[in-house]
Each structure stands twice: as C-alpha cells, then as structure tokens.
Amino acid sequence: MTNCEKLKGFRDFYPDENAARQKVFDKIEKAVQSCAFRKIDSPAVEEVDLYRIKSGEGILDETFNFEDHGGREITLIPELTPTVARMIQNRKDLNKPIKWYSIPRCWRYESPQKGRLREFYQLNCDIIGSDNAKTDAELLYSATEVMRILNLEDSYLIRLNDRRLLESILESYGISKTEEVMKVIDDKEKLTKKEFKEDLTTLGLSHSVAEKADELTDISGKISQKTEEIESKIPEDKKAREAFERLENLETFLKAYNIRDKCRIDLSIVRGLDYYTGLVFEGFDSEGEYRAIFGGGRYNNYLQLFGNQELPAVGFGMGDAVLEEIMREKNKWPDEELSTDVYILNVDENKSREALKLTKELRKQEIRTEVNLSKRSFSNQLGYADNINAKYVVIVGDQTASSRVEVKSMDDGSEEIVEKSDLVSYIK
Amino acid sequence: MTNCEKLKGFRDFYPDENAARQKVFDKIEKAVQSCAFRKIDSPAVEEVDLYRIKSGEGILDETFNFEDHGGREITLIPELTPTVARMIQNRKDLNKPIKWYSIPRCWRYESPQKGRLREFYQLNCDIIGSDNAKTDAELLYSATEVMRILNLEDSYLIRLNDRRLLESILESYGISKTEEVMKVIDDKEKLTKKEFKEDLTTLGLSHSVAEKADELTDISGKISQKTEEIESKIPEDKKAREAFERLENLETFLKAYNIRDKCRIDLSIVRGLDYYTGLVFEGFDSEGEYRAIFGGGRYNNYLQLFGNQELPAVGFGMGDAVLEEIMREKNKWPDEELSTDVYILNVDENKSREALKLTKELRKQEIRTEVNLSKRSFSNQLGYADNINAKYVVIVGDQTASSRVEVKSMDDGSEEIVEKSDLVSYIK
Missing domain, CATH: 3.30.930.10 (Bira Bifunctional Protein; Domain 2)
Known part of the structure; x- marks a missing residue:
C-alpha cells in the first residue's frame, strides 16, 4: 500500500x-x-520557447516545465x-x-x-x-x-x-x-x-x-x-x-x-x-x-x-x-447528483438473462439503464436504485413469464404492470 | 519570430x-x-510512486516524468x-x-x-x-x-x-x-x-x-x-x-x-x-x-x-x-466541416447596429449565428457565409427600415422576405 x-x-x-x-x-x-x-x-504540452517570447525566463518559475528524455525543454501549458x-x-x-x-x-x-x-x-x-x-x-x-x-x-x-x-x-x-x-x-x-x-x-x-x-x-x-x-x-x-x-x-x-x-x-x-x-x-x-x-x-x-x-x-x-x-x-452551482432513467431489478438469479435482454432494449433507445450485477436481495437492489436516483425500477419477476414486468416509479412510489413491448414508450 | x-x-x-x-x-x-x-x-499529473507500485522503475523511461519545483517526482499520467x-x-x-x-x-x-x-x-x-x-x-x-x-x-x-x-x-x-x-x-x-x-x-x-x-x-x-x-x-x-x-x-x-x-x-x-x-x-x-x-x-x-x-x-x-x-x-469518420445556422449580412455600415440586435435575438434562441464584423462587400460576406456552411443568410438592408429582412437559403439559393418578428420561427 x-x-x-x-x-x-x-x-x-x-x-x-x-x-x-x-x-x-x-x-x-x-x-x-x-x-x-x-x-x-x-496539446497539453508545448516547448518552453513558445512562452519565452513574451514572458522571458520568468516563465520557468511559474510553470510545470521539464526536460523530456530527448532533452527538449517542455512545459505544461500555463495559458x-x-x-x-x-x-x-x-x-x-x-x-x-x-x-x-x-x-x-x-x-x-x-x-x-x-x-x-x-x-x-x-x-x-x-x-x-x-x-x-x-x-x-x-x-x-x-x-x-x-x-x-x-x-x-x-x-x-x-x-x-x-x-x-x-x-x-x-x-x-x-x-x-x-x-x-x-x-x-x-x-x-x-x-x-x-x-x-x-x-x-x-x-x-x-x-x-x-x-x-x-x-x-x-x-x-x-x-x-x-x-x-x-x-x-x-x-x-x-x-x-x-x-x-x-x-x-x-x-x-x-x-x-x-x-x-x-x-x-x-x-x-x-x-x-x-x-x-x-x-x-x-x-x-x-x-x-x-x-x-x-x-x-x-x-x-x-x-x-x-x-x-x-x-x-x-x-x-x-x-x-x-x-x-x-x-x-450565489446558489447557482448545479446539484451534485447522479441521474439514472431505469434500474432493472431481478427477483432471483434465474431472471438474470431476462433482465439483461430488457436492459439491452432500453439502452438501445438511449435510456440510461442500470441492471443488477450482484446476487442481492430485493430490498438491497431497491436501495441501490434509490442511491443512483433511478426514475423507474423495472422488476423482472414472476410476471415476466407472461411477457409483462412491474414498473415502479421512484418519484411517487406508484406501481404498474406493463407489457414488455410497451416498456420503452412507457419509460420515455 | x-x-x-x-x-x-x-x-x-x-x-x-x-x-x-x-x-x-x-x-x-x-x-x-x-x-x-x-x-x-x-488530474493530468500524479506522483510517480502511484505507477511504481505495479510497473517499478521501468515506468520512468516510458512516461513524461519530472521533478517539480518542490522536489516531488511527478508524471503526466500514462494510464x-x-x-x-x-x-x-x-x-x-x-x-x-x-x-x-x-x-x-x-x-x-x-x-x-x-x-x-x-x-x-x-x-x-x-x-x-x-x-x-x-x-x-x-x-x-x-x-x-x-x-x-x-x-x-x-x-x-x-x-x-x-x-x-x-x-x-x-x-x-x-x-x-x-x-x-x-x-x-x-x-x-x-x-x-x-x-x-x-x-x-x-x-x-x-x-x-x-x-x-x-x-x-x-x-x-x-x-x-x-x-x-x-x-x-x-x-x-x-x-x-x-x-x-x-x-x-x-x-x-x-x-x-x-x-x-x-x-x-x-x-x-x-x-x-x-x-x-x-x-x-x-x-x-x-x-x-x-x-x-x-x-x-x-x-x-x-x-x-x-x-x-x-x-x-x-x-x-x-x-x-x-x-x-x-x-x-471504413469511411465512418464524420465529415470535417463547420456548421452555422445563420450569417447576418449588413449591406452597409449604417446597418451594423440593426444587424447586431438581430444577431442577439437569434443567439438567445440558441441559433448559432455569425455576424459580419468587418467592412466588406456584399459578395465577400456571402463568400464567408458559404465558407462557414451557414444554412441561412439574413440580409439586413433597405427592407430593414420596414421591419423586414431578406432571408436567403444557402441550400437551394431561394430568397424570401420575412418579418423580423417571425425570423426565429422561420429559421427554427
């Protein structure tokens, strides 16, 4: 270390x-x-001579300058x-x-x-x-x-x-x-x-x-x-x-x-x-x-x-x-936070492949989609989704067999069953 | 020099x-x-030690590294x-x-x-x-x-x-x-x-x-x-x-x-x-x-x-x-060209202020607008507009007195008289 x-x-x-x-x-x-x-x-790097023109040797004290392996006097650009x-x-x-x-x-x-x-x-x-x-x-x-x-x-x-x-x-x-x-x-x-x-x-x-x-x-x-x-x-x-x-x-x-x-x-x-x-x-x-x-x-x-x-x-x-x-x-600096459109939650590992397929579909539409990558509980996944400010959580579970998923809005907590084929338009 | x-x-x-x-x-x-x-x-610069961990002293030959004025061994990041x-x-x-x-x-x-x-x-x-x-x-x-x-x-x-x-x-x-x-x-x-x-x-x-x-x-x-x-x-x-x-x-x-x-x-x-x-x-x-x-x-x-x-x-x-x-x-690299929405052309210097006002209105709507900054002829201005790939040229001339401007499409060469108040929506 x-x-x-x-x-x-x-x-x-x-x-x-x-x-x-x-x-x-x-x-x-x-x-x-x-x-x-x-x-x-x-370039981030230029020859020191470029700055000597106006600033003289004084530039050497004020910059990150050095000799490269070829003996050239170079510097990180100060301006x-x-x-x-x-x-x-x-x-x-x-x-x-x-x-x-x-x-x-x-x-x-x-x-x-x-x-x-x-x-x-x-x-x-x-x-x-x-x-x-x-x-x-x-x-x-x-x-x-x-x-x-x-x-x-x-x-x-x-x-x-x-x-x-x-x-x-x-x-x-x-x-x-x-x-x-x-x-x-x-x-x-x-x-x-x-x-x-x-x-x-x-x-x-x-x-x-x-x-x-x-x-x-x-x-x-x-x-x-x-x-x-x-x-x-x-x-x-x-x-x-x-x-x-x-x-x-x-x-x-x-x-x-x-x-x-x-x-x-x-x-x-x-x-x-x-x-x-x-x-x-x-x-x-x-x-x-x-x-x-x-x-x-x-x-x-x-x-x-x-x-x-x-x-x-x-x-x-x-x-x-x-x-x-x-x-x-002046309180004009933007909020420092992550943004995520969708988090895809899988209720058990058997649903992983199903979840990945959905993930791919959404991402293709430029919907910023995170998918569960670890073996973890429903509530852990929900916590992670909240942490990354996901707008929606798509739950891939038992409904999935019937070509539907549950969509939870993280804004208001509401839940809805959505046909997978309608998911992109539902999210957008 | x-x-x-x-x-x-x-x-x-x-x-x-x-x-x-x-x-x-x-x-x-x-x-x-x-x-x-x-x-x-x-940062673009880190201490050399950060790379020594895995790469040993060999890293010194392969990087832009140097001692700063404070005697720290630092390097432009190689990875x-x-x-x-x-x-x-x-x-x-x-x-x-x-x-x-x-x-x-x-x-x-x-x-x-x-x-x-x-x-x-x-x-x-x-x-x-x-x-x-x-x-x-x-x-x-x-x-x-x-x-x-x-x-x-x-x-x-x-x-x-x-x-x-x-x-x-x-x-x-x-x-x-x-x-x-x-x-x-x-x-x-x-x-x-x-x-x-x-x-x-x-x-x-x-x-x-x-x-x-x-x-x-x-x-x-x-x-x-x-x-x-x-x-x-x-x-x-x-x-x-x-x-x-x-x-x-x-x-x-x-x-x-x-x-x-x-x-x-x-x-x-x-x-x-x-x-x-x-x-x-x-x-x-x-x-x-x-x-x-x-x-x-x-x-x-x-x-x-x-x-x-x-x-x-x-x-x-x-x-x-x-x-x-x-x-x-593979011919997949994008074309190397400038893009400009509008070039504002003034027929004579008296129209400069009028031209600047219009310029400001368009820019406020995030329309990328270039305006003539030099004293030059109509055809010179048109040539410049073409050079920067302007989609439209707005001609501020005699029509301007009557609150209208001439708009020339650089795509098809067509010209139209447009009310200044309609210009933003016409362009957009």
Whole structure:
C-alpha cells in the first residue's frame, strides 16, 4: 500500500461532482457556440520557447516545465494564447476573422489558495483578424452571454479601459516611463492613496503629476457619463483622438447588444503588461469580493511574434476556479447528483438473462439503464436504485413469464404492470 | 519570430477536425452513459510512486516524468487505472458496484508511429466491486455498444481468454514458470511457430511440452464450439473447474446480450502481465490489420495495492488513435466541416447596429449565428457565409427600415422576405 493522495492544487471529480461541473461547461459551450465561436483542441504540452517570447525566463518559475528524455525543454501549458498564435501561424488558409474557443486545462506552479489552483480549466475565446469597435463589442457580448446562461446576469460588472487612451493621457502629463507607471496603476487597487502616489514619485514623477495620475485613474462609471470628462483630458494628438473615438464607437455597439449597462469605464484597468494594445477588461462580481471572473483585451502586436502573418486579435479567458466559487456563493452551482432513467431489478438469479435482454432494449433507445450485477436481495437492489436516483425500477419477476414486468416509479412510489413491448414508450 | 512547431507525437485539432472528433466522442459518451457508467475527471499529473507500485522503475523511461519545483517526482499520467484505484480507496462510502468512465488524455514517451502517439485520449470503463460472469458480460457489452454507436458493428471481433484457465492448464503440463511462459504466449502472434517453440524450450520446457503449449494456444473460435475441446484439457482441480464454469457462464450472458457472435475464445490472449487475474480480451478489426482497438480484463488483486478496501474489478480502455484510423479506413469518420445556422449580412455600415440586435435575438434562441464584423462587400460576406456552411443568410438592408429582412437559403439559393418578428420561427 502506498501514498494515495492527489497532488496539492489538483482536483478529483467524483461522478456527482463531475455531473454538476459538466452541466456548467455544457452551458458555457452552448453560449459561445451560439455566438459562432469554433472549438479547437491542442496539446497539453508545448516547448518552453513558445512562452519565452513574451514572458522571458520568468516563465520557468511559474510553470510545470521539464526536460523530456530527448532533452527538449517542455512545459505544461500555463495559458492557451501562445498555442493559438502558433496554430494560426501554421495555417495561412484560414478565413478571417477567425473565432475560436476552447476550454483547456492549464497548469501554473503557484501556491494553491482560494480561487487559484495548480491545475484548472480555462475558457478561451478569441477573435483574430479583425480590428474595430464592433469586434471588441462582439467579444464582450460573448462573455456576457456566458454569464447570462449561467444565471449570473445580475451578479457581475465589466470594467474596461483602453490602454492607448490611458497611455496618451499619461504621456501628455510629460510621463515618459509609461510602462513602469502602468505597472503601478495595475496595482492601484491593492494600494492606499498614499502608497500609490509614493510609488509614482519613486519612479520620478513630480507630486503634482502623481496627483494628476491618481485623479485620472480614479475615473470610473458608465461610459456615457464619463466620456465628457475623459475628452477634456485627452491631448490633441492622433493616437488619443483615435482611442477616444474607438471608445465612443464601442459604446454604441454595446448599446446595440444591450449590454451597455453591464460595462463601466475604469481608467485604472491595465491587466498586466504582456499582450495588450487597446481594449482591456475584467469581469468582477458586483460586490468585488473575488478575483476577476474573466478578463481579456486586444493584442494586435502579438500574433506576428509567432510567424509571418500580422493579425490583430482580441480575446478573453475565464477560469473555472473563481467561477465555481461565485456560482456556489450565489446558489447557482448545479446539484451534485447522479441521474439514472431505469434500474432493472431481478427477483432471483434465474431472471438474470431476462433482465439483461430488457436492459439491452432500453439502452438501445438511449435510456440510461442500470441492471443488477450482484446476487442481492430485493430490498438491497431497491436501495441501490434509490442511491443512483433511478426514475423507474423495472422488476423482472414472476410476471415476466407472461411477457409483462412491474414498473415502479421512484418519484411517487406508484406501481404498474406493463407489457414488455410497451416498456420503452412507457419509460420515455 | 520563433520555432512554432508542436511537439512530435502531439496533435493540433483545428475547428473542422475538432468538430468531427467531438461527434465521435459524443457518441461514445452516449453509449457508455446509456449503460449507466458515470463520468469522473481527475488530474493530468500524479506522483510517480502511484505507477511504481505495479510497473517499478521501468515506468520512468516510458512516461513524461519530472521533478517539480518542490522536489516531488511527478508524471503526466500514462494510464488512468492507478488514479481510479486511488480515488476509490479515498472514499469508503461509494455504493458498489461502482461503474465509472472517463476519456482522459494520457501521455507516453514512445516513438510516435501509426496508431501510437505521445498524447492521446483513452476511454476508460471500469466496474468495481462485483466479481461474476454477469459483470464481465456487462463490461464486454458496453464495449460492443461503443462499437455499435460508431457504426463499426461489422468491423471488429473480440478475442477473449481467462488467464486462470490458461494458467491451470499450463500448470497441468508441469510448467512452473507460468509467468515467463505467458510472456512468450503474449508475443506468439509476432513469432513464427518455430520461434515460439524455441522461446519456450529456452525457458526449460521440453519439446513435447512446448508442442502442447503451442497446440493449446492455437485454440480459437466461437466459445460454444470450443468448450468441449477446452474441457478435455483442463486438469481436475478447483481453479481450473471454476475458470471453465465461469467461461460457460459468460457465454450464457453474452448470449442474453446478443453479442455472443462478436466474441471468440482465443487461448493465446494474455494482455501483458500487469493487472489481470481472470478474463482478458481485445477488440480487433476483422481483418486484423491494426493494433487492438480496445482491450481490458479483470483485475481482482489490484485495488488493494492502493488502500484498505479489497475490491474486484473489471475494465477496458480504448484509445482514440487506432479507433480513428479504422473509422477513416471504413469511411465512418464524420465529415470535417463547420456548421452555422445563420450569417447576418449588413449591406452597409449604417446597418451594423440593426444587424447586431438581430444577431442577439437569434443567439438567445440558441441559433448559432455569425455576424459580419468587418467592412466588406456584399459578395465577400456571402463568400464567408458559404465558407462557414451557414444554412441561412439574413440580409439586413433597405427592407430593414420596414421591419423586414431578406432571408436567403444557402441550400437551394431561394430568397424570401420575412418579418423580423417571425425570423426565429422561420429559421427554427
């Protein structure tokens, strides 16, 4: 006998647990499929180089990476986007725009904690080859469709921003180190006002500029209510003007999709520094108690790192850990239970073959049918049937000789004698 | 730009390819669910110790194993059975018999070749906690149900054996090294008669005993037609008698399931030496051109290696690589194509918002709807709609002002003017 524990941060899903999770995943797939995203599937393992491109050597500490027997440096995928980029660059013939989704497992070597696991599932939706406000709105809409189908419509808000807009305003303040400043802005939520401004002055910003950056990144609210304030702050240059008009355009399309009220502009949203070139957004529970439920943005300069095709892209990811926490808290997580249509009970072993024949008939009609496999008593069999939530118990006993069976409804306990030839239609 | 290749022996599935594969997997799940197997899900990574139990250090050469940052020896799972054993031993409260299935990815560090990949999917079905011929038949039947639902009913046969039966007959020949002899029998198919007998005499068997072992393991055919011959060879001991009666019993239940004609007894079937204690079986294409499509057997002494519960078990595995090859060869692999219900075409950008509103209405009804996201011509949009196999194109143009749209059927090219309020029912 050996150590029989699973690894820390990994999960076992027993049938009742898996049935509930499967229902959630099926709904998610239904939502994104209705939005005409196409499912792809891809390796769980890739070469480390694929991640070095953007993440450098830091990726080695955060992933499950190793040398295989052939000396290749490989890793369990920590995210899907590099794989998507690789797959798209390997096919020049794909019609644009490309709309792909998948729900791969991803692995990160982090300390497991609330909402953060070492192995998790992550929905990825990307639209590649189209760069306009309508496409941004389509992607945001898809995320809201997922939330709607999960009955979380009233439980979240999207906070969005445009990095070009933020960057151009920061530049107009005379800030040159916009990357470093954006890193501080990314942390703003975790900092006090004082800490935030101190971090900025440490970067060389004057107190008054730090003050202005603080005021700027305090802007948040309904887009239509903030456009005037934002417009008053943008400098007179093309980049700022384009970003601002894009935001106005986005607002129009969000209105057409009727999801405008789910969205807030928030100039402190930056989402790290890895990919994003324009729109960035995060979906949060309305109370703001959890990590982001989903997040994403536009990454127009990313695909070309993986091949010759220059393709703009926008996408989002949604992990299953935070989603599950919120759904459980809101009582939206499905019941964890087994379902069975029919249990075939045989009163004695002589009836076994008869029972198997009936079992086969029902299963052929896609009726989920369990049959007694052991030598056990009538009441033991009934208990098992109850345990697997059988809707009906078909009793193969003395009636069987006369081509009939007794059917017991486990819902109301009623019993009826049914001709075997009528059994399928009786059950269905 | 970097190296953008996937790893050798791993696979990318583009949307059209994935759609076909998904159809196959969905069918498989439907079959095993109708047989009341319950889906589980489990980690892709386990501690190496879990495999050492049965496979020893040899497992290290054949798997993707490594030390994680915490110094744990871990591996991508090469098979599911140890995980199933671990999960069952961690729960004493599960009702028996337990019927579980899953289709995990597995990874093996082998040279990729026809029907053998480094990353593959494998259907696993197990019945745990029941040891009788009826349970064996139920498991075999489940495998045949999978083959039936995939339209492979006429394309395969099951060859089965009972290891106790074979072992007891070999022992009656005075053979003591039955394990080594069974290893040679396992290879029989790849050997000439001469090589086979030489390998046996090398193990110390006399020429006449090697001859008898050869004759014995040549026995194959319909079970009912071979029972007499087998009975004439079994020794007068309890083990042999029990195994023989179990075989006769199994035959009766296979008949009840009406799958007797899919099964052949074949005394050369051994299936390695790792787990199996009784029934062993393999599903082969009728022409015998491929590796086994599926294989399994009874492993009654295995679960207890992982915990305190002593539980008999029987199971089978079916990888997707050989299955795909055979389905393709038989023209049973689904068409690789995208499917789309509706493409919403806007004649000019002014109609974009109108188009998005319609899109949203259709998607809410789970109609898979694509909408034009780019500025492009009427004919370009129509070409894209054709490319994604849209059934209908809804043209949002001048008619739209009057609350109507034009609907073009892409099947027959017919066009009709439809009230927007009737659109959902028209499409459905």
